[in-house]
Amino acid sequence: MVRDKTPTAQETFIQMAQAAGLRGRLLVTIGLLLLVRLGAFIPIPGIDRNAFQAGIQGSGLANLIGFLDVFVGGGLSALGIFALGILPYINASIILQLLTAAIPALEKLQKEEGEAGRRKISQITRYVALGWGLVQSFGIALLVSRFAEQPGPMFVAGTVLALTAGSMFVMWVGELITERGIGNGASLLIFISIVSTLPRSIGQTIDLAQSGDRSLVGGVIILLLVFLAMIVGIVFVQEGTRRIPIISARRQVGRRLYLEKSSYLPLRLNQGGVMPIIFASAVLVLPASLAQFFPGNPILTQVISVLSPGHWAYVVLYLSLILFFSYFYASLVVNPVDMSQNLKKMGASIPGIRPGKATSDYIEKVLNRLTFLGAIFLGAVAIIPTAVEGATQVRTFQGLGATSLLILVGVAIDTAKQIQTYVISQRYEGMVKQ
Numbered sequence: 001m002v003r004d005k006t007p008t009a010q011e012t013f014i015q016m017a018q019a020a021g022l023r024g025r026l027l028v029t030i031g032l033l034l035l036v037r038l039g040a041f042i043p044i045p046g047i048d049r050n051a052f053q054a055g056i057q058g059s060g061l062a063n064l065i066g067f068l069d070v071f072v073g074g075g076l077s078a079l080g081i082f083a084l085g086i087l088p089y090i091n092a093s094i095i096l097q098l099l100t101a102a103i104p105a106l107e108k109l110q111k112e113e114g115e116a117g118r119r120k121i122s123q124i125t126r127y128v129a130l131g132w133g134l135v136q137s138f139g140i141a142l143l144v145s146r147f148a149e150q151p152g153p154m155f156v157a158g159t160v161l162a163l164t165a166g167s168m169f170v171m172w173v174g175e176l177i178t179e180r181g182i183g184n185g186a187s188l189l190i191f192i193s194i195v196s197t198l199p200r201s202i203g204q205t206i207d208l209a210q211s212g213d214r215s216l217v218g219g220v221i222i223l224l225l226v227f228l229a230m231i232v233g234i235v236f237v238q239e240g241t242r243r244i245p246i247i248s249a250r251r252q253v254g255r256r257l258y259l260e261k262s263s264y265l266p267l268r269l270n271q272g273g274v275m276p277i278i279f280a281s282a283v284l285v286l287p288a289s290l291a292q293f294f295p296g297n298p299i300l301t302q303v304i305s306v307l308s309p310g311h312w313a314y315v316v317l318y319l320s321l322i323l324f325f326s327y328f329y330a331s332l333v334v335n336p337v338d339m340s341q342n343l344k345k346m347g348a349s350i351p352g353i354r355p356g357k358a359t360s361d362y363i364e365k366v367l368n369r370l371t372f373l374g375a376i377f378l379g380a381v382a383i384i385p386t387a388v389e390g391a392t393q394v395r396t397f398q399g400l401g402a403t404s405l406l407i408l409v410g411v412a413i414d415t416a417k418q419i420q421t422y423v424i425s426q427r428y429e430g431m432v433k434q
Contacts, residue, residue, distance in 0.1 A: 022182075022422045029181035032173050033192045039082040039169070044144075044162050046155050047079055052147040079144065081166035084136055086189045089171040090282045092129035093186075096121060097279075101328070111335075129171055130164070137163035182422075183415035190278065191411040194404045219391075226388045227405065230381050234409040237377050240269035242370055244363070248348045265339070265350075267367060270374035272329030273414065277378060277406045280321035284314070319379040326375035327368075336363040381406060 043049070100106040100121070109117035141159035148155045174185030181188075205220055243264035287303045340360035349355050353362050385405070 022419070025180065025182050025422070029177050029183065029188070032177055032181065033188065036082060036085075036170055036173055036189060037192060037196065039166060040080040040085070041078050042081050044079050044081055044083070044159055046149050046158065047144060048147050048149055049079065052079065052144060081162050082170055083140065084133060084163055084167040084170075085193060086167075086170050086174055086186050087282070087285070088133035088136060088167050089125070089129040089174065089186060090190075090278060091132050091286075092125050094279050094282055095128055095132075096125045097328070097332070101331075126171065130168060133164045133167040134160065137161075137167070183411070183418055187278070187407070187411045188415065190407055194408055197404075223385070223388055226385055230385060230405055231409055233377070233381060234406060235413065237270050237374060238273065238410060238413050240374075241266045242269065242366060243267075244350060244366065246343065246348045246350055248346065263348075265343075265363075267334065267363075267370055268374075269370050270326070270378065271333045271367075271371060272326055273410055275329055276322050276325035276375070277382065277410070279325045280318060283321055284318065315383055318382060322379045322382065323372075323375045326371050326378065330367060330371040334363075334367055336360040336367060339363055378406065 096106070100110055106121065106124075109120055111117075113120070137160040138156070140163060141156040144159070145151045145156060170189065174189050177183065177185030177188055179185075243266055245262065245264050247262055337360045340356060340363065343349060343359060344355045350359055350362060353359050
């Protein structure tokens with residue numbers, strides 16, 4: 001067996017079934033995800049659900065809940081204790097990422113304090129998520145209080161407590177998956193929430209295709225082909241890298257002379273992965289979240305209608321946010337100055353580029369171009385399927401869209417890579433034992 005090759009699908013499945021460590025991580029991940037899905041449908045006590053469903057039917061509130069349900073897996077429409085899901089934690093992460101770039105003390109914690117600094121930032125993120133969860137829970141409690149069996153301060157307090165505790169539990173589960181399971185916990189929780197909406201959308205699409213209307217059947221086929229093309233494009237961009245050649249200088253250690261070695265410095269086309277899409281979507285959800293506090297407010301209602309998929313303002317803002325978060329995440333993931341210093345310490349250089357500031361400027365220029373191309377592609381993938389839905393009048397995937405498709409494919413690729421990493425580690429452990 002060639003040891004340094006990427007594991008085949010057969011070897012991966014065999015290791016998943018036989019390797020105790022990998023199998024344990026997979027079982028932990030699956031069990032925790034199922035637990036979160038179950039909690040989304042454990043009802044909040046004291047609400048007349050029939051009155052709630054009748055009250056929101058055909059209103060603007062139904063559109064708001066349907067939009068948010070994509071990110072919480074239907075928990076909001078079911079009024080479950082996990083109705084907020086991972087959203088407070090995602091919003092808190094956005095706030096901390098922005099503050100880290102603006103506040104030198106936080107930036108120092110992240111870049112200079114090492115693992116201890118990152119743990120402190122994680123703890124601050126949890127506190128911010130708790131505060132944001134309390135705010136959102138209070139808004140939802142006020143929103144549904146008119147459907148309560150016994151409305152009043154006690155109902156509001158109990159609902160806030162249940163929703164906030166559920167959100168904190170989901171946040172803890174996400175961190176537990178990251179630590180003891182497979183993949184990024186927060187991303188997988190969003191992934192499973194989106195997947196839970198697929199059976200309904202697929203069922204509605206099949207019913208539409210069987211209606212007999214040829215134009216609708218053609219629209220369904222076109223939409224599915226566009227989604228397939230988008231998946232291929234997403235995989236291509238997620239895996240795309242720019243290899244910058246580097247040469248290690250000739251050096252002598254004792255009596256041994258090491259000759260020049262050529263290698264490369266890989267820069268990903270999309271440094272932020274799926275996070276720019278998640279963060280941009282979370283920002284677009286904020287007006288809908290604020291509307292919970294002011295039901296029926298004409299200004300917020302107008303803002304939500306303007307920021308609905310298909311509106312030109314939504315398209316412009318969405319593209320701008322994707323571009324911003326792509327550059328923002330690229331600046332967090334790759335530091336050209338640090339890379340230049342590390343190359344200089346190793347005695348390596350880029351052919352034709354002087355070490356030091358010239359190298360960091362060159363890396364920054366290449367990184368900016370890659371990030372721009374990646375952001376433009378992400379924006380195109382996010383907008384094109386929505387435009388096709390409008391043109392074909394096939395709206396059974398409304399709310400799912402390309403945002404969810406990007407998240408699904410991106411999380412699936414990242415999780416598959418982590419599984420492959422564990423398989424390779426198991427392979428080398430076997431070589432050591434031999």
